[in-house]
Amino acid sequence: MERIAYVGLDLHKKTVVWCAKDPRGRVLDAGTVGATRGELTEWCAARRRPWIGAMEATLFTGWIYDFLRPHARELKVAHPLMLRAIAAGKKKNDKVDAAMLADLLRCDLIPECHMATPEIRELRRVLRYRRLAVEQMVKMKNKTSGLLMEIGAEYNKQRLDGKKYFAALLERLEPDTPASVMELLKLSREAMEMHRQTSRRLTDGLREHPALARRVEMLMTIPAVGQVTALTWALEIGEPGRFASIRRAISYCGLCSGQKESAGKERRGPISKQRNRHLQAVLVEAAKIAPHWNGTLAEIHARELKRGGRNRATLAVARKLVAWLLAVDRRGEPFEERAAVGQPKNEFSSHAMEAKKRERPKPAAGRPGAPHRTAQALLSSRALQLPFCNEPGHAARPNTPPSPGGGRPERRSL
Numbered sequence: 001m002e003r004i005a006y007v008g009l010d011l012h013k014k015t016v017v018w019c020a021k022d023p024r025g026r027v028l029d030a031g032t033v034g035a036t037r038g039e040l041t042e043w044c045a046a047r048r049r050p051w052i053g054a055m056e057a058t059l060f061t062g063w064i065y066d067f068l069r070p071h072a073r074e075l076k077v078a079h080p081l082m083l084r085a086i087a088a089g090k091k092k093n094d095k096v097d098a099a100m101l102a103d104l105l106r107c108d109l110i111p112e113c114h115m116a117t118p119e120i121r122e123l124r125r126v127l128r129y130r131r132l133a134v135e136q137m138v139k140m141k142n143k144t145s146g147l148l149m150e151i152g153a154e155y156n157k158q159r160l161d162g163k164k165y166f167a168a169l170l171e172r173l174e175p176d177t178p179a180s181v182m183e184l185l186k187l188s189r190e191a192m193e194m195h196r197q198t199s200r201r202l203t204d205g206l207r208e209h210p211a212l213a214r215r216v217e218m219l220m221t222i223p224a225v226g227q228v229t230a231l232t233w234a235l236e237i238g239e240p241g242r243f244a245s246i247r248r249a250i251s252y253c254g255l256c257s258g259q260k261e262s263a264g265k266e267r268r269g270p271i272s273k274q275r276n277r278h279l280q281a282v283l284v285e286a287a288k289i290a291p292h293w294n295g296t297l298a299e300i301h302a303r304e305l306k307r308g309g310r311n312r313a314t315l316a317v318a319r320k321l322v323a324w325l326l327a328v329d330r331r332g333e334p335f336e337e338r339a340a341v342g343q344p345k346n347e348f349s350s351h352a353m354e355a356k357k358r359e360r361p362k363p364a365a366g367r368p369g370a371p372h373r374t375a376q377a378l379l380s381s382r383a384l385q386l387p388f389c390n391e392p393g394h395a396a397r398p399n400t401p402p403s404p405g406g407g408r409p410e411r412r413s414l
Helices: 037-045 061-071 080-086 094-106 118-150 163-176 179-207 213-219 227-237 246-252 277-292 295-307 310-331 350-359 375-384
Strands: 005-011 015-021 027-034 051-056 074-078 257-262 265-271
Touching: 005 061, 005 094, 015 094, 027 037, 027 094, 037 061, 051 061, 051 094, 061 074, 074 080, 074 094, 118 179, 118 227, 118 277, 163 179, 179 227, 213 227, 213 310, 227 277, 227 310, 246 310, 277 295, 277 310, 295 310
Parallel strands: 005 051, 051 074
Antiparallel strands: 005 015, 015 027, 257 265
């Protein structure tokens, strides 16, 4: 019978505390090794038995896991919060933690967490750095607005991003503005442009990556899902097959509340903090604009808005987006909205609205460049109440069915 050693590894920035036990729980060896590739190589060469290791998920876990994986029979990464709940004790130090990991490993009680492939983790690192660049760009933009407010300058917030407008603004402010403020405004602008260029370059590089191009293209067929949402989903989720159900995916994205039930009494708390915060932030942002792009999502938003506040409606839309993203990612085919079994086809779905757009009569020929339309086309457009109007000056709004009186439809709150 092959003798296996169960090794618990307590990781730190500069050291790794380890403890090896046999299947009966007797300590074979224990010690501390430096968290460097050279010392870890020597430590692996000194192992006389084939070994199975376990470590806690930390900031340093990624490279140590990749380095030790070829030397171990099996290597597991434990979930920190679940591990704390299982092995809570009064005495806690590095040696005790390493021994506890070895005991949980040999008893098959390690709360194992998903470890993405090295390629996915590398691309995910780039995506998260892109988000950091966006956050810094927003900070610089807010700082520019703050400096202008400090000196009482009048400016248009919507046009502050424009290069020509900002240059003209500086020329107008220069005679009466302190030199220090002018210098800070220029520095803030340069920093904002640098972070914007960094964000664009990283996003373009990720989208064109061979491992993501096809997957992102399929995800972007979903209404209101752009390249940032598709990239975030693909890299933060990793393998979509690891979720047994949509509910598990929703829980991972942090779009549901925590549950506490005892003695037949259930209490729901706020949105759980145990989630992927990067994916949660992107999905919530997408859910805020999604009802303007899809009739089904607009109906969900309006229905939940009547039952509760806007936050409840946004979360409901985000959950629906998760269901669509997971379905498209599993099948690897373009998005196709289908009616529920036993229900009529939704005449205000995205496909139905696109079909109505194609059926509109073409505008009558008039002078070049003038948006002339026939009376029949105007009546048809009003009767169908298309979701988006191509005429300039009209704001996009979701489709609504005509009112019973045959006149203008009632406004729906989004």
